[in-house]
Amino acid sequence: MKTGLFPGSFDPPSFGHLDIIQRAAGLCDQLLVALADHPTKHPLFSLHERLDMLHQLTRKFPNVEVGQFHGLAVDFARERNVSFLIRGLRSYADFEYEYQMAVANRRLSGIETLFLMSGEEHARISSSLIREIGAYGGSLLQFVPHEIERVVRKKFESL
Ligand code: COA
Numbered sequence: 001m002k003t004g005l006f007p008g009s010f011d012p013p014s015f016g017h018l019d020i021i022q023r024a025a026g027l028c029d030q031l032l033v034a035l036a037d038h039p040t041k042h043p044l045f046s047l048h049e050r051l052d053m054l055h056q057l058t059r060k061f062p063n064v065e066v067g068q069f070h071g072l073a074v075d076f077a078r079e080r081n082v083s084f085l086i087r088g089l090r091s092y093a094d095f096e097y098e099y100q101m102a103v104a105n106r107r108l109s110g111i112e113t114l115f116l117m118s119g120e121e122h123a124r125i126s127s128s129l130i131r132e133i134g135a136y137g138g139s140l141l142q143f144v145p146h147e148i149e150r151v152v153r154k155k156f157e158s159l
Pocket of ligand 1: 015090125
């Protein structure tokens, strides 16, 4: 059985992440979408909020499981018997960072990273853009599903 691991900070998850999840789920027997718990990154959304959003985003995929990890992605990958990591590439600008990470992860563990090119309609989405539009009350429905839009809006109303 081939299990893929798609790690990320998902602060918040977007249609761009959903695109990668949907396509990756078709390539492996099981896909683990895992939230990297890095408080040093100072995410806007709590771990609980992000896990909740990921559950909502992925509930229609029977072979997708949501998880979380603290520490190295490859340690979690080994713990869960993961065959390969999955990452999305949106543009040339992502390449250098992703290349470095993929090489380091392979050196640390022997685990390969498979890259999916983002669909062109999602290539310019980023979580910080979504946070910025949300902070000023702009419409997010082009970037995230309804249920996540509600969470983002509620977050900014509570700040
Ligand atoms: N569609 C839309 N947006 C995407 C995207 C896609 N397909 N892929 C990435 N992004 C965006 C995210 O929204 C985020 O936007 P932001 O910077 O504006 O907030 C940005 O790209 C990066 O997000 P993410 O994919 O979550 O990566 P990250 O850099 O936050 O986290 C980890 C990368 C979590 C995978 C990595 O840091 C990790 O594995 N950490 C654990 C420790 C470790 O093992 N380190 C590596 C050692 S080699």
